[in-house]
Amino acid sequence: xxxxxxxxxxxxxxxxxxxxxxxxxxxxxxxxxxxxxxxxxxxxxxxxxxxxxxxxxxxxxxxxxxxxxxxxxxxxxxxxxxxxxxxxxxxxxxxxxxxxxxxxxxxxxxxxxxxxxxxxxxxxxxxxxxxxxxxxxxxxxxxxxxxxxxxxxxxxxxxxxxxxxxxxxxxxxxxxxxxxxxxxxxxxxxxxxxxxxxxxxxxxxxxxxxxxxxxxxxxxxxxxxxxxxxxxxxxxxxxxxxxx
Amino acid sequence: xxxxxxxxxxxxxxxxxxxxxxxxxxxxxxxxxxxxxxxxxxxxxxxxxxxxxxxxxxxxxxxxxxxxxxxxxxxxxxxxxxxxxxxxxxxxxxxxxxxxxxxxxxxxxxxxxxxxxxxxxxxxxxxxxxxxxxxxxxxxxxxxxxxxxxxxxxxxxxxxxxxxxxxxxxxxxxxxxxxxxxxxxxxxxxxxx
Numbered sequence: 001x002x003x004x005x006x007x008x009x010x011x012x013x014x015x016x017x018x019x020x021x022x023x024x025x026x027x028x029x030x031x032x033x034x035x036x037x038x039x040x041x042x043x044x045x046x047x048x049x050x051x052x053x054x055x056x057x058x059x060x061x062x063x064x065x066x067x068x069x070x071x072x073x074x075x076x077x078x079x080x081x082x083x084x085x086x087x088x089x090x091x092x093x094x095x096x097x098x099x100x101x102x103x104x105x106x107x108x109x110x111x112x113x114x115x116x117x118x119x120x121x122x123x124x125x126x127x128x129x130x131x132x133x134x135x136x137x138x139x140x141x142x143x144x145x146x147x148x149x150x151x152x153x154x155x156x157x158x159x160x161x162x163x164x165x166x167x168x169x170x171x172x173x174x175x176x177x178x179x180x181x182x183x184x185x186x187x188x189x190x191x192x193x194x195x196x197x198x199x200x201x202x203x204x205x206x207x208x209x210x211x212x213x214x215x216x217x218x219x220x221x222x223x224x225x226x227x228x229x230x231x232x233x234x235x236x237x238x239x240x241x242x243x244x
Numbered sequence: 245x246x247x248x249x250x251x252x253x254x255x256x257x258x259x260x261x262x263x264x265x266x267x268x269x270x271x272x273x274x275x276x277x278x279x280x281x282x283x284x285x286x287x288x289x290x291x292x293x294x295x296x297x298x299x300x301x302x303x304x305x306x307x308x309x310x311x312x313x314x315x316x317x318x319x320x321x322x323x324x325x326x327x328x329x330x331x332x333x334x335x336x337x338x339x340x341x342x343x344x345x346x347x348x349x350x351x352x353x354x355x356x357x358x359x360x361x362x363x364x365x366x367x368x369x370x371x372x373x374x375x376x377x378x379x380x381x382x383x384x385x386x387x388x389x390x391x392x393x394x395x396x397x398x399x400x401x402x403x404x405x406x407x408x409x410x411x412x413x414x415x416x417x418x419x420x421x422x423x424x425x426x427x428x429x430x431x432x433x434x435x436x437x
Binding site for chain 1 (some may be wrong): 286295318319320323330333334342343
C-alpha cells in the first residue's frame, strides 16, 4: 500500500503537500516496493493511508478498499489543521473546521464516503453529535438514506433509548430517538474522528439493541495509537486519514 | 419572509416538509410546543426538499460562506454549502472551537449563552448565509449576525426551516437582515401519539 509521510512543524498550521510528478527527486524508488515520499521529519507527523479493516464475512469483503491511494486523500489530509495542547496540554487536536473551509476537500471527503456506501442497501446514516452532524447528512442525502442524530443526554425531545460509556474519569451517555430505526435496517455510523473508540462503540451497542446491522463505522480521521478500532468488535472501520 | 409568500405558493414540497416535522408538547419545559426536525431527517424526500429549496434560492447569490448554528444548523448548513460551492463555518458553544475565536453573548429567557466563531474562517467582505433549524425569539440568529459582521463578513440572509409567524411580511428582518423561512410551526396532533 502506498504510504505518504507528511511532517508538520510545532505550531498549528495547514499541511500542504504537493504530489510530485513521476520520477521526482523527492521520491525514493526502492526496487520492488511502492514509491514513498519522505519530507524532513519534525516532531509531529501525519501519516496518510486509505485504511480499511474489512470483516471476513463475504458481504463485508465487498467493502474492502483497493491498495492504490486515492489522490484526493492527500488534499483532504493537508486541509486538516493540527492544534497542539487543545483542549488540554498534551493533546494534538485534529481540527476539521479547516477542511470545511476548503470546498474541494470537503466535497471530496463526502464523495469518497458516498462512492463507498451507495448502492449497498444502507438505509440509515447515524451521526454522532456534533461533528458527525456535519458529515453524515450530505452522505445520507446522496445515498438516499435517513439521517439519525445520536446525541448527548437531554437534547432529543421525544422518547429515547440511551447507552452509557466510559470516559477517562466517569461516564457519558449517547441517545437516540425510539422509532428512528427499525430492526433489520443496515446502517453506517459517522463521526469526524475515532480516538479511543468509546463513543462509536456505544453508538454500535445502541443501534444493535434495536436490531440494526452496522455495516461499518466511518470517520475522516483515526488516531491509531489509541487503538479505537479494537473497541468496535466485529464492526469494520473505514477512515480516510490516519494520524500518528 | 416565508417561502409561500416569496415564489413558492402552492409548492407541494412545503406541505411535505411541514408534515414531516413532529411536535413534542412541553419540551424542554411546560408550554413549549417543540418543533422536532429529527422526523424530517428520517424522510429522505422531505429532507431533500428542504435542501433543494434553499439551494435554488441561494445558488446565484454569490454566497461564499454558509454559517450553521450548533448543533441543528450543522445538519442543514453543510448540504447547502456543498451544493452552492461555499465553505461551511460552524458557530459553536464556548470552548469547542480550537485556535483563535471571537465570541458573542446573547440573552436567554433565564441567563445568557455564548456563541463562537473561528477568526480565520472569514475573509473580509465575504457574503454569508446563516442557517439554523428554527427561529423563535431571534436571539441566537442576532448573535450569529453580530459574530459574522465582527469577523468581517457581509450577512446576506438568515434562513430557517421553521419560523414563528411574527416573521411574516413586515416583520421579516433581524438586525436589518432578511430572514427566509420555509414553514410555520406544525400543530400538535394528539391523535398522532
